Amino acid sequence: MLKQRQVGLQALNISQEEIYQAMGYRGAIPDSYTCELIAETYSEIAPLCLPRYMFRILEARQVSRQKIEVGDTGFAAGEGTGFTTGGIIGSYLQGMTQVCLFVATAGKEYDAYLHTLKTQDNIVKEYIADSIGSVIAEACGTLLAKELETESELFHTLPYSPGYCGWNICEQQKLFSFFPPEPCGIVLSDSFLMSPVKSISGFIGLGKELRPQPYRCEICNNKQCYKRKEKRI
DSSP states (O other), X not given: OEEEEEOOGGGGXXXXXXXXXXXXXXXXXXXXXXXXXXXXXXXXXXXXXXXXXXXEEEEEEESSSSEEEEOSSOTTTTOSEEEEOOHHHHTTOTTXXXXXXXXXXXXXXXXXXXXXXXXXXXXXXXXXXXXXHHHHHHHHHHHHHHHHHHHOSXXXXXXXXXXXXXXXXXXXXXXXXXXXXXXXXXXXXXXXXXXXXSEEEEXXXXXXTOOOOOOOGGGOSOTTOTTOOSOOO
């Protein structure tokens, strides 16, 4: 069953620390002027931002450490759709019996706000807004995971997205094939980029024998990830 949610910004429970981290402040607090700009930007965003997410839960199985197969029926006949997620993500999927596919976005309204800042040539504020937008999109995925906790008796993994942890971004097109055209207003380009730009897609694994594990930054090859916790040398 396909489900869609539209939530208020307040429902995402975004903390200042998450915004600081998205801006590159790893455990540090920005100076007072920057904090004022963050507060100002957030107050401008609050009345216009309409975060949305869409999801569907399907039967799934792990074919190998590298690959999963998704589909309600037809596993024996090979009719399921396969995703080659890679070994890093695959190491967390043992015991998966279902998968929650999702897309989420901060919305077209947020894109319009970013465009307005760009025309004003306010680079600092534009960077702050860009960072907050990333946090909003990720927070939608977190909210979906919490919804699954209340509605399902199954354990679940963290959200995983194409382009991360060795999962090829080109499989984003395959993921979008499970949704109607332009889900939540999101358009996928031929180069697998999403518009509105502050959008995410991915899946959450579900299963009685799954045990959630934290992201393992030390084995992920995305060295520029703003959430990276591996210490720099």
